[in-house]
Amino acid sequence: MTATVGTDARVDLVVPDLVVPDLSPEALADVTARIAATAAEYDRTGAVPVEGLRVAHEAGLLTATVGTQFGGPGIGPIDTARILIALGEGDASVALLAANTLITHQGQAVAEHWPAHYYADLLHRGTQGPALANAIRAEPELGAPARGGLPATTLTRRDDGWSLSGRKSYATGGTALAYHVVWAVVDDQTADAKHPQVGHVIVPADLPGISWIETWDHLGLRASNTHDVVYDDVRLPLDAFVEIPRGADGVYRDPAAAASLGSFGHPALYIGVARAARTAFVDYTRNRVPAALGRPIATTERIQTVAGEIDAQIAQAETLLFGTLLRAETGDQSHLPQLSLLKVQIARSVIAATQTAVSALGNPGLTRTLPLERHLRDALCVRVHPPQEDVALVAAGRRVLDQ
Structure with missing residues (x-):
């Protein structure tokens, strides 16, 4: 059984069914044990925990929240919590990378805001190996966006698309990410400067203009690769931007607050x-x-x-x-x-x-x-x-x- 992804005219892709995970206590305990076997070494080296991610991928745990409309298992919050407890018991860094990816799929299942061709690509990658995604939001000057303020990272209109530029901090996943979901503000000189458009832009990790600065030297979660990332005139299609609507009072409130x-x-x-x-x-x-x-x-x-x-x-x-x-x-x-x-x-x-x-x-x-x-x-x-x-x-x- 297969599922067609998206209605975008540029997309004519059929995604194979993703693995339906075995969420029995015995199966989850086995995943925990296999991931735990390599956790200490990845903690010491700080390298991407590829072996733990491989185990989680093969068990179908990284795509467990993909919506049924996309050919996924579509599991709910309770089973998602059970998965993440099992992964966290094995290796917290693997679990954090998985959590961010599962949250991404969960959000897409509820509101299909990704460009169809991008999400189809993410799902296809997820049939081949670990395909990680994460919201990239914090910045060196601003800090955590949940405490207020607007990002310095900007989207500027260029021809028939966007140009993304800025620097982000604590971008968990690092070079292991397949997609970034980047918090940015639209640089529009004709708009109301007090009420700019703010939202997230979906960014394939392999586009030109993306570079990494290895800043992660942390007490814990050492294998999570939570480095800084720089976007330098990264070109994106118009539908890659998803605006976060303001409240009825016209005030922008960060959803993570x-x-x-x-x-x-x-x-x-x-x-x-x-x-x-x-x-x-x-x-x-x-x-x-x-x-x-x-x-x-x-x-x-x-x-x-x-x-x-x-x-x-x-x-x-x-x-x-x-x-x-x-x-x-x-x-x-x-x-x-x-x-x-x-x-x-x-x-x-x-x-x-x-x-x-x-x-x-x-x-x-x-x-x-x-x-x-x-x-x-x-x-x-x-x-x-x-x-x-x-x-x-x-x-x-x-x-x-x-x-």
Whole structure:
């Protein structure tokens, strides 16, 4: 069975059915184990985690959210979360690259805003190997767009298309990306300077004028290749630009300034990291037999209490994640104003779980011969995903006080 992609007159492509992933606990556990086998080495080198991505691709996990109208499995948010937990438990960098790609496909399934020929190309690449996509938004001067402001990256009309120029920071995926979704402002001298067009432009990663600056030297997610990218007169067709509409009051508001259900893939992957930390803690304490004790430290009440605390934090994070998604699936929307707060609480639980595991073990928890220090470094990165904690708390406080 096949599916024709798009209605654009320039496109006459038929995309083969993508792999329908096996989402059984056993299959996901196998993927986790295979990805985990190479995670430490990629963390040390900072190279693109090609082996982990290959495993995820062959299991059909990188295209699991492709809409059924495009020949994809079209899985929903709950199964997407399960996938990302499994990938995060194996390698957080692989999971982040997968999360950004799954979110891209998820958005296209809901609103077909990509040019048809570009999306058909992305899907065809996805049948051959890992085909990654990501929203490229932050900038060196502006910082995170969720905190306000407009991008310095510009789109300028040229003949029958656009010219894209600017520099972006924290472009996760680096040279492994197949497509960039670039946040930009239209440079139109005839338009209202106070209300320029703002939106995203779909950019094939292999176009002339794209260059990379290797700036990523980070505490965690070291294999995520989150470098800076420069666009220098990159030529694009007119339909590559998708404007973000302003509100009824004429004010532009960045869509990442508040959490959405589609953004819960990011906290899901970090729950996987916390699970990996729990496993590493259990393995170490079962095998550590101090001479003075004569038995594994896992048999002591002190370690058993710590293990219980780790498990409690993970249970809390999982319950918040899946409870949020299940309520939405049943049509309950009463918790939607609290989505940003729920992400904050999941992040707090993830960090608490990993920190508890590391701190209880002393030096072994921080040595690089064991995986716990890597899990802690990766878990701390949960805080950087928008909306960040202070923004979420301020918005929630204002909402409560205004009610």
